[in-house]
Amino acid sequence: xxxxxVFILSILLSCGVLAQQQDNSVRxxxxxxxxxxxxxxxxxxxxxxxxSFEHQNWRERAVKVVANASVAEIDSFKPxxxxxxxxxxxxxxxxxxxxxxxxxxxxxxxxxRTDKYEQVEAFTDIxxxxxxxxxKLLRPAVVHDMYGFEVADSISGKRLWWMPDVTIRMMFxxxxxxxxxxxxxxxxxxxxxxxxxxxxxYDDALTSDMSALPRLYSVTxxxxxxxxxxxxxxYNDLTSHCDGLVIHRRENGAIDVYELTDATDKIKSPExxxxxPEKWYGAVYYALVESKFDKVNYYTLLGYKSNDGLVxxxxxxxxxxxxxxxxxxxxxxxxxxxxxxxxxxxxxxxxNMMLRYDEKRKxxxxxxxxxxxxxxxxxxxxxxxxxxYDSYMKSGNCWQFKEDIELRNQ
Numbered sequence: 001x002x003x004x005x006v007f008i009l010s011i012l013l014s015c016g017v018l019a020q021q022q023d024n025s026v027r028x029x030x031x032x033x034x035x036x037x038x039x040x041x042x043x044x045x046x047x048x049x050x051x052s053f054e055h056q057n058w059r060e061r062a063v064k065v066v067a068n069a070s071v072a073e074i075d076s077f078k079p080x081x082x083x084x085x086x087x088x089x090x091x092x093x094x095x096x097x098x099x100x101x102x103x104x105x106x107x108x109x110x111x112x113r114t115d116k117y118e119q120v121e122a123f124t125d126i127x128x129x130x131x132x133x134x135x136k137l138l139r140p141a142v143v144h145d146m147y148g149f150e151v152a153d154s155i156s157g158k159r160l161w162w163m164p165d166v167t168i169r170m171m172f173x174x175x176x177x178x179x180x181x182x183x184x185x186x187x188x189x190x191x192x193x194x195x196x197x198x199x200x201x202y203d204d205a206l207t208s209d210m211s212a213l214p215r216l217y218s219v220t221x222x223x224x225x226x227x228x229x230x231x232x233x234x235y236n237d238l239t240s241h242c243d244g245l246v247i248h249r250r251e252n253g254a255i256d257v258y259e260l261t262d263a264t265d266k267i268k269s270p271e272x273x274x275x276x277p278e279k280w281y282g283a284v285y286y287a288l289v290e291s292k293f294d295k296v297n298y299y300t301l302l303g304y305k306s307n308d309g310l311v312x313x314x315x316x317x318x319x320x321x322x323x324x325x326x327x328x329x330x331x332x333x334x335x336x337x338x339x340x341x342x343x344x345x346x347x348x349x350x351x352n353m354m355l356r357y358d359e360k361r362k363x364x365x366x367x368x369x370x371x372x373x374x375x376x377x378x379x380x381x382x383x384x385x386x387x388x389y390d391s392y393m394k395s396g397n398c399w400q401f402k403e404d405i406e407l408r409n410q
Contacts (some may be wrong), residue, residue, distance in 0.1 A: 024110050031065045031103060032077045039108075043099045043372050055108075059122045066095070066112050067120040083138055087147045090167055091115035091165070094149070096138060097121040107138075107151060116316040121173050127161045128153055146199055147297055164203070172215040175233040185233050189243060192231070194247065205247045205255060219301065222263035224250045226299055228319065230260070230284040231322075239308030242282030245327050246319065258326040264305075267389055273338045274329040281328065282340065283315045289357050289364065293397040296320055300399070302364070307346070312382040314355045316343040316364060316392070317379065335394060335401040343392075345369060345373055346380035353385060363391040364399065365407060 038058055045051040066074070074093050077084075079127050086096045096109035107129040113119045141150040141162060151161040163169065174180055174188040196216075200208070206227050210218045219226040230244035244260040250279035264280030268275060270281050283303035291298050301317040317329040318341070329341035346351050355366040376382035389407045392399035 027067075029073055029077055032069060032073070032079075033067050035062055036079050036082050039097055042224070043081075043097060046061050059108075059328065062110055063120050063122050069112075070113050074114075077151055085138070085140065085149060087140065087166065089142075089145075090147050092147075092166055094166070098127075098138075098151070100130065101126075101390050104131065104132050104333060105151075107161065111170060113170065117170075119174070121170050121172055123169070125161065125163075131162055132166075133183075136239070144198065144202060146195070152391060156325075164199055164208070165195055168192055168199075169213060171195075172213065172231065175231065176215060178236050178238065179235050182235060182337060184377065185235065189233060189241075193243060193259070193274070196229070197259075200245075205257065208251055216284055217303075218286045221283050221288060221290055221299060225245055226286065227404055228299075228301065228317070230282075230303070232284050232306070234306060238306070240306040242280075242284060242305060244280075244282075244284075248321060248326065250324070256324065256326075270344050274341055276328070277326050281315070281317070281344075283317065285317070287357055291394060296310055296330075298332065300364070302357065304386065306349070308350050311346050312353070314345040314347075314353050314366070316355070318342060332398045333401070334395075334398045339398075347383040347385075348381050350367075351384040354389075358391070361393070361403070363392070363393040363405075365391045398407065 036056075038119045042051060042054045042058055045054065070076075079095065081097060083096045084161060085096070086092070087094065091114045093112050094109055095115075096107060099108065107125050108123070109125075110120065110122045120353070132360065138149060138151050139162075141148045146165040147167065148163040148165050150159050150163065152159050171188040171192045174184055175192070198258075206220065206224045210216055210229070215231055217230045218227065221262065228246040229243065230242060233241045233243070235241070242260070242262045246258040246260065248258070249255045250256065258277040260277045260280045260282070263279040264270075264282050265277070266279065267281055275281060281302075283305045285301040285303035287302040289300040289302070291300060297320065299319040301315075301319055303315045303317060305313045305315065308314055317328060318332060318389070320327050320330055331339045331341055332341040333343055343357070343368070345353060353367050353369065355364070358365045365375065366389065367389040368390050369383045370386045371377055371379065372381045374386065389405050391402045391405050393402050394400075
């Protein structure tokens with residue numbers, strides 16, 4: 001008799017668990033539907049301030065809802081306003097919608113990976129064409145083992161926007177998330193590095209559009225002979241590490257690819273040395289300036305790096321090629337009576353430093369940095385802009401330092 005009651009009890013418990021699972025499943029699908037309905041309403045908002053506020057809240061909720069839904073629940077969800085695209089090769093489902101914004105269109109999308117990474121990310125990208133002029137079509141764009149997607153004109157077939165690889169885009173988020181574990185970041189670095197190299201092995205490494213990978217900084221020379229791609233990993237102790245590629249087309253058309261290895265900690269006097277890609281003073285570069293000094297083509301790079309949460313760094317770097325070898329650092333920065341291979345500016349992590357190329361002046365212009373008190377000279381965490389400006393101007397065969405320049409009305 002006791003066994004009979006245990007048997008009956010186990011059946012009741014099983015039914016209860018099954019009913020609970022079914023109830024949870026219905027609730028998850030209902031939450032996905034509510035998410036879709038809210039997206040439809042928010043996308044129709046005309047006021048941009050209201051849209052930005054509501055959309056930010058929606059994104060945060062969307063990530064939680066999609067993350068908590070099971071694979072079966074996501075598969076059974078049949079959206080009406082959302083587009084839904086499955087990429088089984090990388091265990092990923094993408095929800096997306098397009099929004100008309102005057103002379104441009106935004107694509108908002110959420111990617112959910114259900115493999116060992118169990119990752120959910122939300123993104124917004126801009127297509128520089130009005131939706132009303134586009135017979136829109138979002139479709140997968142698979143090349144070899146790269147799984148991306150594109151927005152194309154469904155009549156002409158012309159590509160309007162391209163995400164080359166969803167995996168790379170999601171791994172970049174892992175690299176940027178300070179909450180992530182060190183092991184996750186090391187693994188993501190390996191994935192990004194290998195997939196970037198694979199991507200450029202079949203696509204034009206010097207001209208392919210990488211705008212859909214905003215955490216990948218790309219600068220290219222005007223003649224499309226040199227391209228520098230850099231990106232940063234930020235760890236949970238706020239230190240950072242940079243990686244990248246230099247792509248160089250030789251005069252005979254052959255392309256060389258150099259992988260950059262960040263060796264910042266091993267470079268004792270960074271402003272005084274020439275280094276190669278295997279011992280690179282790591283940074284992410286956002287501008288490239290072309291110049292020729294003493295018959296040598298130099299590519300001056302403007303970049304930044306993060307140190308330890310207390311001090312940030314801006315860098316003026318030089319890249320050149322010597323007998324098919326990639327080199328960084330050239331003694332072409334004249335500062336009073338000293339010569340430097342590169343310039344490094346350290347300042348408080350709580351402020352920003354302006355460093356840019358002024359096309360009109362043909363000069364690199366930047367904030368002059370000083371400590372907020374003379375007792376902190378040499379303590380860079382107390383340094384910041386003091387409302388004066390300096391520059392490096394092309395002069396003869398070098399960049400010549402100019403102090404206290406006038407930048408009004410610029």
